[in-house]
Amino acid sequence: MKNFPVSTFGLVLLYCVCAIQPGYAQNPEREKTSGDYADILKRQEEIEKENRRLKEELHVLNGRLEKLESGKDRKENEEKRSLPPRRPVRSENSAQPEETRVGFKPGGKGFFFQGRDYSLHFLGYVQGVGSLFDGSLHRADGNGDFSVRRARFDFIAKLYRDYTLFFEFDAGPGTVASTDSDFAMVEGGMRIRILDDSLQLAAGKFITPFSSENFRSSRGLNTIERYMALNTMFLLPALDSQFGVMLFGKSEGDKRLGYYLGVFNGNGQANANPSDNNNKKEIQAKLLYQENENIELTLGLDYSNEESQVLSLVDLGFSRYVSVNIRGERLGFTGSGFFKSGRWSLHAEGIGFRFDKPDPGTAGLYGGYVQPAYFLLGDGNRGLQFLLRGEVSYLDADTGSNGDTLWAVTPGINWFLNPNVRLQVNGTFHYFDGPSSLRGFDGSKWVPMMQAELQFKY
Numbered sequence: 001m002k003n004f005p006v007s008t009f010g011l012v013l014l015y016c017v018c019a020i021q022p023g024y025a026q027n028p029e030r031e032k033t034s035g036d037y038a039d040i041l042k043r044q045e046e047i048e049k050e051n052r053r054l055k056e057e058l059h060v061l062n063g064r065l066e067k068l069e070s071g072k073d074r075k076e077n078e079e080k081r082s083l084p085p086r087r088p089v090r091s092e093n094s095a096q097p098e099e100t101r102v103g104f105k106p107g108g109k110g111f112f113f114q115g116r117d118y119s120l121h122f123l124g125y126v127q128g129v130g131s132l133f134d135g136s137l138h139r140a141d142g143n144g145d146f147s148v149r150r151a152r153f154d155f156i157a158k159l160y161r162d163y164t165l166f167f168e169f170d171a172g173p174g175t176v177a178s179t180d181s182d183f184a185m186v187e188g189g190m191r192i193r194i195l196d197d198s199l200q201l202a203a204g205k206f207i208t209p210f211s212s213e214n215f216r217s218s219r220g221l222n223t224i225e226r227y228m229a230l231n232t233m234f235l236l237p238a239l240d241s242q243f244g245v246m247l248f249g250k251s252e253g254d255k256r257l258g259y260y261l262g263v264f265n266g267n268g269q270a271n272a273n274p275s276d277n278n279n280k281k282e283i284q285a286k287l288l289y290q291e292n293e294n295i296e297l298t299l300g301l302d303y304s305n306e307e308s309q310v311l312s313l314v315d316l317g318f319s320r321y322v323s324v325n326i327r328g329e330r331l332g333f334t335g336s337g338f339f340k341s342g343r344w345s346l347h348a349e350g351i352g353f354r355f356d357k358p359d360p361g362t363a364g365l366y367g368g369y370v371q372p373a374y375f376l377l378g379d380g381n382r383g384l385q386f387l388l389r390g391e392v393s394y395l396d397a398d399t400g401s402n403g404d405t406l407w408a409v410t411p412g413i414n415w416f417l418n419p420n421v422r423l424q425v426n427g428t429f430h431y432f433d434g435p436s437s438l439r440g441f442d443g444s445k446w447v448p449m450m451q452a453e454l455q456f457k458y
Contacts, residue, residue: 100114101114104458118159121157124151124152127149133145133317166187202262206244209246211300212349222373223412224316225426231316236310241269244282255290295340303329316408321438324363333352334351347369347373348370350366351365373388384414392407406431411427424454428449428450429448
């Protein structure tokens with residue numbers, strides 16, 4: 001082999017070094033690219049980790065939504081009820097079942113079945129009462145008495161939002177006498193929404209709207225009994241629950257104004273179903289202003305023409321003190337108010353009636369009550385309320401030597417054990433301003449009475 005000279009070997013080595021040198025000159029750029037690649041891989045891992053966390057949160061939220069969907073909260077139900085009525089168009093063989101809900105609403109709102117186009121409600125209440133009376137009244141039930149004041153069962157059916165069928169039955173005393181008992185229809189009829197809430201029709205037997213105190217359900221009264229002048233009207237009988245038809249509604253928009261206009265048989269009783277006893281009808285009209293749930297004012301009118309009746313001043317135990325006979329036309333007015341602020345509330349109502357008599361002249365009945373109340377503890381779901389009611393009932397007629405005015409003061413408590421159970425205690429002090437031949441009083445007299453009532457409603 002021929003040996004190369006040293007110079008030649010050096011040139012070859014120098015060429016190789018120069019050929020390799022440009023590759024080494026590119027190393028910083030490669031390092032930068034490798035670093036960017038590593039950063040992207042790291043960022044990808046972080047994104048995948050965040051994605052897994054978000055999936056877990058979505059899984060938890062989906063579980064909560066499923067519970068809410070199965071429960072159908074109140075707001076969703078109200079929105080569904082506000083939709084226009086939908087008529088059934090599915091065939092019997094439709095594969096899509098209609099959703100039905102079954103449940104219980106506390107506070108006396110009862111059990112319910114809720115479908116897409118209907119709802120059924122079952123509710124009721126029982127009131128057991130113990131009373132202590134003044135022995136000077138010489139009542140048939142003596143000085144003390146236990147009774148069931150009311151035992152009522154209600155059925156309400158709503159169809160397509162615009163049609164309501166309602167019944168209320170009472171198995172308690174048929175009259176105010178605790179010795180009577182009967183199973184009677186207190187209310188039974190229908191309501192139809194003609195123009196939404198603006199114009200509605202009620203027909204059948206139902207509580208007449210004249211008195212706000214009477215228009216409230218007995219389960220919601222603050223005292224065990226309604227006020228004396230109203231009880232006097234019930235015993236005629238008048239007002240109360242009657243057969244008839246009525247138009248009613250509320251103004252559009254804020255719905256602050258309401259009205260009632262009804263025509264009734266007259267001669268009505270809650271625990272009896274008498275037919276009309278003459279060719280006259282009773283007419284009632286009422287206007288209502290309701291600022292909100294805390295303010296309400298009403299004015300009412302009543303006109304009727306009745307056969308012979310006995311008008312008697314009665315106390316809160318329905319004991320009669322003085323009576324006069326009436327017959328013919330009756331004209332009455334009423335006004336009421338309700339105010340509530342925090343723990344305080346105030347109820348007040350007054351009525352005035354003029355009656356024709358079988359003999360010359362007229363008779364009048366005037367009365368009412370004022371009742372402030374205050375929750376010492378809690379509220380109507382669980383709490384203790386104190387109230388003080390003052391009332392008067394005046395008979396404007398020739399009563400001979402008998403008195404004509406009955407006063408009453410009632411301090412009381414409402415102990416709400418829970419939304420469905422309440423204990424009421426009322427201590428009443430009556431004062432009659434003169435002799436009473438019916439009661440055997442020689443002059444004016446204080447007549448105390450104590451009542452306790454335990455109410456269960458569902």
